Amino acid sequence: MLISRDDRLSFEKSSPGRRGVILPREKFSRAEPPAALRRQSPPLFPEMSELDIVRHFLNLSRKNFSVDTHFYPLGSCTMKYNPKINEWVARQEKFAGLHPLQPDGTVQGMMELLWDLEESLKSITGMDRFTLQPAAGAHGELTGIMLVRAYHESRGDAKRTKVLVPDSSHGTNPATASLVGYRVVEVKSDARGRIDLESFKSVLDDHVACLMLTNPNTLGVFDENILEIAKLVHSHGGLLYYDGANLNPLLGIARPGDMGFDVVHVNLHKTFSTPHGGGGPGSGPVGVKRHLIPFLPYPLVEKKGDRYGWAEKSKTSIGRVKAFYGNIGVILRAWAYLKVLGKEGLLRVSEGAILNANYLRLKLRDVFPVAVEGPCLHEFVLTLKHAAARGVHAGDVGKRLLDFGFHAPTVHFPLVVSEALMIEPTETESRETLDLFVEAMKRIASEIETEPEKVRNAPYTLPVRRPNDVLAARKPLLTYRDLLREKTVAAETAA
Amino acid sequence: MPYIPHTDRERKAILKEIGVSSLEDLIGSIPASLREPKTAVSPALSELEVQKRIQFLGLKNLAVSDVLSFLGAGSYDHYIPPAVQEVAARQEFSTAYTPYQPEASQGTLQVIFEYQSLMAELMGLSASNASHYDGATSLAEAVIVALKHTDRKKILIARSLHPHYREVIGTYLNGSPCHIETFGFARGGDFDREDFEKKLTPEVAGVVFQTPNFLGIVEDLSGIADRVHANGSLMILSGHPLSYALYRPPGEWGADIAAGEGQPLGMPVSFGGPYLGYFVTTQALLRKIPGRIAGATEDADGKRAFCLTLQAREQHIRRERAASNICSNQALCALTACAYMTFLGKQGILEVAELNFDRASYLRERISKLGGFEVDLTAPIFNEFRVKSRKPFPQIEKRLMEGGIFPGVALEPFYPELKDEFLVCATETKTREELDRFVEALSRC
Amino acid sequence: MNFPENLRYTKTHEWIKADGSKARVGVTEYAQKEISDVVFVELAKKGHPVSQGKAASVIESVKAAFDIYAPVSGTVTDANQALESNPGLVNQDPYGAGWLFELEISSPGDLDSLMTARQYSEFVQSGPQH
Known part of the structure; x- marks a missing residue:
């Protein structure tokens, strides 16, 4: 038994008086806080010894699939290897130990690094200036769409009320546009997930503030009409926003800036190898073309001769989007990664991502139908439409894969493909790993034919099986206290 | 290639399996005018060189552990077990x-x-x-x-x-x-x-x-x-x-x-x-x-x-x-x-809060006895308090920084009426000697 | 599938039972099956005016959220509080205990644009495009 059988919460392992940390004892002052302001009832925190806490968390860590333990082919998430040098760099006290309000003169090394990373991102994406402030991709989108609005407003162009978003886009795109106050108009995709030009032209007019686009799209297909699309949007006075979620296959190959995009965000936690952290922290730097620089959020790093400082607040800036300047710990890791890659490495990364995706696509296309025939870039989508007749859904295949030691692909996305399995192997996986994955998929395909209920009820080898999410949503139990209350109610009902 | 397992031989084998002769055959959908962009990124470094580079850049920084820092204002230096x-x-x-x-x-x-x-x-x-x-x-x-x-x-x-x-x-x-x-x-x-x-x-x-x-x-x-x-x-x-x-x-x-x-x-x-x-x-x-x-x-x-x-x-x-x-x-x-929060536990979380209050209160009492500075001893505080300097604060800050002390965050940039006032933060990380050293340095200003 | 004769229906799968200027609204059996397990209902707000075809309430399943549109214009007079603790009523009894809200109808003519049980039944059977 590799994982402990002890599934209790920390709160349930608590014993009064136990200590997990040793603090200074001596008091220097006789001051007492005013009684009227003091907390009335203490928080219900667990009391445990250091060893018991360490064991608690380490056992929990073993209940996770992770890139460091399992192949993790989640589409559009770019679960590549997170090099250990990144962690080493981020831990350096000379960086982790900097206070955000220190005088510029005492953080010159930090600012030089921020400048250096910005230069690299500019060059990779073909943009003119970056802010490293946004804390995540969605936060970058929010910043970017605010820039779009500020740009139009500065020109006195008040008629732009809508943002165009393809139906194959990530959910953050429409949510962002709507948060900034725009009406979201969906653009239809064709069978290859590309923008349907006719449908696009029918909604394109002088009220369009911006088109948000992911290219390559969520089907892994590069929209070859991009130059025409950009020209059309611009000719109507609109701007183009690039969602950088799928930038991994374009490094050193093509740049959003050259495609005509005015604003881009990149996800350092995808393309630039910083760990996903179980859901964050990420980092979503935003790059712009020259005409949008005056609107960038402050503060911005500036280089004057050999010295670095914070640029003076621009009057037209959209303002601050985060308390301090960016998720620095994440930025440090991405910087280290780019230093190790260098120019040639960039191209190799994208080439590796494209080769692995196409290799897997060809090996799997005889197992399950692919949604789109022909070469893909970094990812591709399989459809389980035919298996639905046997009562097996894409999600079930994902669950069954867990039993074979592989994390599930992204399931039921993009919405434009029914029963979608979206697979992104990334460049850091070896051919042997991909072959093992193909074997597992073949086994599952034959199980669907011979014993579909086995797939429907998977997984069998993990700590839990199919948690009841309907129950969880109908009766939310979000804290230990909720569980205690629930227990009391149950006991009372029984009595 | 860094972090990519494929050798040249394997790469060729994969291309062959896919049935193409080069990467170009897979990215034909990308318009030619976009290809071969002018990406100018510095040449690749070894991991060892990256370590050297970051250490070199680090020398241009002063971390809070290099100095005696009383900076807070939304970002706090606490003991991390x-x-x-x-x-x-x-x-x-x-x-x-x-x-x-x-x-x-x-x-x-x-x-x-x-x-x-x-x-x-x-x-x-x-x-x-x-x-x-x-x-x-x-x-x-x-x-x-x-x-x-x-x-x-x-x-x-x-x-x-x-x-x-x-x-x-x-x-x-x-x-x-x-x-x-x-x-x-x-x-x-x-x-x-x-x-x-x-x-x-x-x-x-x-x-x-x-x-x-x-x-x-x-x-x-x-x-x-x-x-x-x-x-x-x-x-x-x-x-x-x-x-x-x-x-x-x-x-x-x-x-x-x-x-x-x-x-x-x-x-x-x-x-x-x-x-x-x-x-x-x-x-x-x-x-x-x-x-x-x-x-x-x-x-x-x-x-x-x-x-x-x-x-x-x-x-x-x-x-x-x-x-x-x-x-x-x-x-x-x-x-x-x-x-x-789990390591601190029920007692530890209260103790660490009390230590913050204690260190800040002690420091405030000591500063109140200095001639050049004013504090309000009656204000209820946690680990931060306002200090008003009789001399221009930038001058004080400069002097103290020369002695390896970050005295706190100037308040005037945020509130123009709080001229020469600064926000001092003392957490549980500070020893009595460190607090005394700060007071002594202030007294010499 | 059961579509009671005494109700009128919308293309967005709501039913309405009118009694003079008062009416009760819910979703059809077809709708509750499509939605699957209802986990939460964002109740219509009492006293709020609603217009025909505009969202008045939201039904959530685990994986989706569905706007519920007012079949006719009017003012919300009541919402089914029982759904707060037991949203599954929408699945169990869509025409009875699982009703959603009540209205004071402002323009009775709106009712004429709605489908009868037979028309709705044909509409549902006519294809998956709905």
């Missing part, structure tokens, strides 16, 4: 994705559940999300919740709320039909009750207070929740989370939402990030919480299990109808905070 760092560095946590597959993520999910439990306890409230980007953005989302919940258009904010947070809220609301009004603080730094009363008009959706506030004052919020609720508005509180082990937490003041900065719970100052925004509410607002939430349930075999829940609120389902666009949480920071 090594066990917290060890646990949070586990790669099974850090290299996992969002726990959408609950069977493969019970570790992350239980951690989030425990984090939510601890955070709700600390804040004295009922429901927490799995964390937000940082204090400022969390507060901005809280303001949006208040606006939507009440269907009103005005937000009332204490001027003693962190100035950066006020700016971020402004950025988030810019362009919307909603506007912000600010109420001031009295000479002592506590909020101006009269000004607050005057501005609490029927169109106010929510009121935002910070306690301890930006000037270090622990606010007396007696009767405020009743006033706010009688007005049909929501009460939103922000503040240093450790202070709530010692002082009344948001729940005990009757707040509806607690939203603020969780960095003091085990995260290094790290030049401003990654931090963690806490977002905790009453039971009544449970379904208005933005962002990710984990819940307990049963699995198919009747065993306790955890999964993400209430997802129909979120952007990946509601798209343009979602109340927030947030996708991620700061899961690794939530793990850190969860581990920090």
